Amino acid sequence: MKLHTLTLTAIAALATAASADEVRVYNWSDYIDEELLQKFEDETGIDLIYDVFDSNELLETKMLAGGSGYDVVVPTGTFLQRQIMAGAFQPLDMSKLPNIDNMWDVIESRTAQYDPGNEYSINYMWGTTGIGVNVGKVQELLGEDAPLSSMELILNPENMEKLAECGVHFLDAPTEMIPMTLKYIGEDPDSHDPEVIAKAEEVLLAVRPYIQKFHSSEYINALANGDICVAVGWSGDVLQARDRAAEADNGVEIAYNAFAEGSQMWFDQMAIPVDAPNPDAAHVFLNFIMDPENMAAASNYVYYANGNKASQEFLVEDVIGDPAIYPDEATLENLYTTTPYEPKVQRVVTRLWTKIKSGV
Amino acid sequence: MRRFVLIAVPFLWLLALFLIPFGIVLKISLSDVALARPPYVPQFSWDEGIRAFLSQLDFENFAFIGAGAIVVTVVAIALLAAVAFPVYGLVFRRFFGGGLKALSIRSLIAAVVSVVAGILAVVIVFAVISFFFPSVVSLLEVDDYLYFQAYLSSLKIAAISTALTLLVGYPMAYGMARSPNSWRPTLMMLVILPFWTSFLIRVYAWRGILSQEGYLNQVLLWLGVIGEPLTILNTNTAVYIGVVYTYLPFMILPIYAALEKLDVSLIEAAEDLGCSRSSAFWLVTIPLSRPGIVAGCFLVFIPTLGEFVIPSLLGGSGTLMIGKVLWEEFFNNRDWPVASAVAIILLLILIVPIVLFQRNQQRQAEAGG
Numbered sequence: 001m002k003l004h005t006l007t008l009t010a011i012a013a014l015a016t017a018a019s020a021d022e023v024r025v026y027n028w029s030d031y032i033d034e035e036l037l038q039k040f041e042d043e044t045g046i047d048l049i050y051d052v053f054d055s056n057e058l059l060e061t062k063m064l065a066g067g068s069g070y071d072v073v074v075p076t077g078t079f080l081q082r083q084i085m086a087g088a089f090q091p092l093d094m095s096k097l098p099n100i101d102n103m104w105d106v107i108e109s110r111t112a113q114y115d116p117g118n119e120y121s122i123n124y125m126w127g128t129t130g131i132g133v134n135v136g137k138v139q140e141l142l143g144e145d146a147p148l149s150s151m152e153l154i155l156n157p158e159n160m161e162k163l164a165e166c167g168v169h170f171l172d173a174p175t176e177m178i179p180m181t182l183k184y185i186g187e188d189p190d191s192h193d194p195e196v197i198a199k200a201e202e203v204l205l206a207v208r209p210y211i212q213k214f215h216s217s218e219y220i221n222a223l224a225n226g227d228i229c230v231a232v233g234w235s236g237d238v239l240q241a242r243d244r245a246a247e248a249d250n251g252v253e254i255a256y257n258a259f260a261e262g263s264q265m266w267f268d269q270m271a272i273p274v275d276a277p278n279p280d281a282a283h284v285f286l287n288f289i290m291d292p293e294n295m296a297a298a299s300n301y302v303y304y305a306n307g308n309k310a311s312q313e314f315l316v317e318d319v320i321g322d323p324a325i326y327p328d329e330a331t332l333e334n335l336y337t338t339t340p341y342e343p344k345v346q347r348v349v350t351r352l353w354t355k356i357k358s359g360v
Numbered sequence: 361m362r363r364f365v366l367i368a369v370p371f372l373w374l375l376a377l378f379l380i381p382f383g384i385v386l387k388i389s390l391s392d393v394a395l396a397r398p399p400y401v402p403q404f405s406w407d408e409g410i411r412a413f414l415s416q417l418d419f420e421n422f423a424f425i426g427a428g429a430i431v432v433t434v435v436a437i438a439l440l441a442a443v444a445f446p447v448y449g450l451v452f453r454r455f456f457g458g459g460l461k462a463l464s465i466r467s468l469i470a471a472v473v474s475v476v477a478g479i480l481a482v483v484i485v486f487a488v489i490s491f492f493f494p495s496v497v498s499l500l501e502v503d504d505y506l507y508f509q510a511y512l513s514s515l516k517i518a519a520i521s522t523a524l525t526l527l528v529g530y531p532m533a534y535g536m537a538r539s540p541n542s543w544r545p546t547l548m549m550l551v552i553l554p555f556w557t558s559f560l561i562r563v564y565a566w567r568g569i570l571s572q573e574g575y576l577n578q579v580l581l582w583l584g585v586i587g588e589p590l591t592i593l594n595t596n597t598a599v600y601i602g603v604v605y606t607y608l609p610f611m612i613l614p615i616y617a618a619l620e621k622l623d624v625s626l627i628e629a630a631e632d633l634g635c636s637r638s639s640a641f642w643l644v645t646i647p648l649s650r651p652g653i654v655a656g657c658f659l660v661f662i663p664t665l666g667e668f669v670i671p672s673l674l675g676g677s678g679t680l681m682i683g684k685v686l687w688e689e690f691f692n693n694r695d696w697p698v699a700s701a702v703a704i705i706l707l708l709i710l711i712v713p714i715v716l717f718q719r720n721q722q723r724q725a726e727a728g729g
Contacts, residue, residue, distance in 0.1 A: 057694065082395060354688065358679075
């Protein structure tokens with residue numbers, strides 16, 4: 001009888017231990033090698049609950065509301081900066097992150113622009129926003145000398161009119177698309193002046209009739225299946241589409257190019273919400289991710305560059321040697337970054353975006 | 361004491377489930393957006409006191425979404441309806457001897473007269489009000505017509521969907537009520553059965569049916585009815601289909617309840633007295649099932665007005681509905697105060713049909729009792 005009670009207590013204790021050792025991660029969709037998740041559970045014994053999102057805006061709403069229940073989230077630089085200002089994150093405890101020494105100073109100096117001193121976040125991946133094309137179809141419609149790496153392809157109505165036939169997707173991300181448009185017309189892409197931002201309207205409305213959809217994740221499969229032929233998208237996503245098409249062997253050839261005019265460079269940062277239920281496990285997860293081999297496995301899978309210097313020796317040639325992923329010095333020069341909008345300017349940007357999407 | 365307790369129960373219920381949430385939303389709608397958690401100011405704090413807190417609240421967000429113009433429009437529509445319906449009845453009783461009402465040239469005349477009377481009433485009331493209170497006119501100035509258009513478009517979509525649901529639902533309810541007694545439980549089951557699956561999944565399934573490569577297009581292409589796939593998904597048509605499908609039981613059940621109670625001998629009597637079958641239907645069946653029709657229409661119209669799931673899954677980027685605008689304010693703009701103001705106005709608009717629905721139910725209960 002006594003033994004029985006003991007067993008019960010032990011089971012109860014185990015059950016509590018299991019539920020306490022749980023880490024909830026909220027990351028972008030199609031953004032990790034799923035085998036890494038299993039490896040994390042095996043190595044640490046911590047249960048990993050992994051959810052995905054595809055818009056910074058959605059993540060920010062959850063962060064600002066509080067009580068999201070997540071231990072690790074992955075906002076992009078500008079959003080991270082706003083959320084730090086709003087007090088949504090807790091400073092990292094560096095003593096729990098021995099792998100922090102593996103990080104790459106070149107990237108850290110850039111992310112410090114959003115997170116001074118990198119106190120709240122570590123870099124997960126970084127990349128550029130550019131253009132994914134189905135080379136065969138685009139050349140068929142626009143000729144051999146189609147401007148595959150220029151904004152002309154997607155912002156010049158003449159080209160778009162022809163491309164509409166085979167399908168064009170734009171990102172549903174105003175903070176990427178409006179700076180891009182401003183760059184195209186020669187304005188400062190990081191302008192916070194509502195009058196300058198308003199100039200993007202005319203340009204985008206001119207090509208609006210030819211855009212099939214605004215979506216931030218569907219284009220991966222749509223490009224790979226040949227449903228669409230052009231997408232403004234994030235570097236690694238387009239490269240994933242390229243590989244899926246190659247695997248399917250369906251005759252679709254996808255290429256990614258940063259804009260010749262200059263692409264936006266962004267950084268996805270892992271951070272721990274201030275009200276994370278299990279910050280200790282969150283630190284364990286961050287440390288696991290910063291392990292060079294793990295980080296390399298993630299990059300090899302998703303085709304994004306990471307901010308981990310030590311991981312570079314484990315990267316496959318396809319990743320480290322591809323200038324679309326790890327750009328050379330000259331291209332790096334050409335990339336621009338943006339800063340977060342103030343609430344009143346944010347309203348102008350969102351309103352403009354609603355108008356472009358729905359015509360009202 | 362006992363009476364007090366008895367009365368207190370429903371009031372506490374109302375307080376806890378309606379007034380307190382409403383108060384919170386109202387408070388947020390009077391706040392200002394800010395970069396904070398939660399993202400608005402002022403937050404209430406006991407140190408500063410309630411007066412300092414209240415002084416920071418204002419109606420800026422309501423002005424921004426053009427709440428004045430929206431409310432005025434809704435009041436005008438309600439006033440028009442309130443005048444037009446009694447006038448319609450009056451015209452019939454006075455000038456047409458109260459006879460055949462439905463679908464005749466006389467009903468057309470009565471309809472025109474009543475609508476003109478309604479419009480006149482609206483114009484006169486607003487002329488008088490703006491004469492005595494000129495400041496009312498400034499309410500009509502709107503910075504951004506997005507919200508105004510979204511409310512109007514929601515009203516339009518809700519009205520059209522309700523009419524379509526009635527068109528589809530009435531024959532079904534009629535068929536059920538006329539079927540043999542032994543069949544009725546089965547037919548009833550068939551209407552209710554879809555509720556056993558999640559609403560979200562059922563709406564999602566329509567995406568598979570309506571898309572470019574969907575089943576509907578495949579079948580139509582195979583039959584040779586169409587030469588090219590129809591674009592239905594991501595248009596308002598898909599929204600109408602979704603609403604009719606989802607809310608059909610809400611239309612069928614009250615109409616069926618009304619038709620089932622209908623005394624068949626009344627129709628026989630009408631036919632004995634020389635009515636054709638169709639005029640017996642229009643003159644006897646329809647008027648007697650009116651409470652069911654009204655109840656069904658409100659049960660469809662009210663939830664459709666604020667619908668979010670159907671337009672976001674089936675509608676396109678051109679489908680403008682207030683539920684979607686609300687979501688975008690909340691999630692894309694992270695502007696809780698404006699989102700709350702939109703929600704408050706939506707609630708105010710919904711009060712009109714809800715009150716009318718209650719009155720209909722009450723009248724029906726009285727008639728039944």
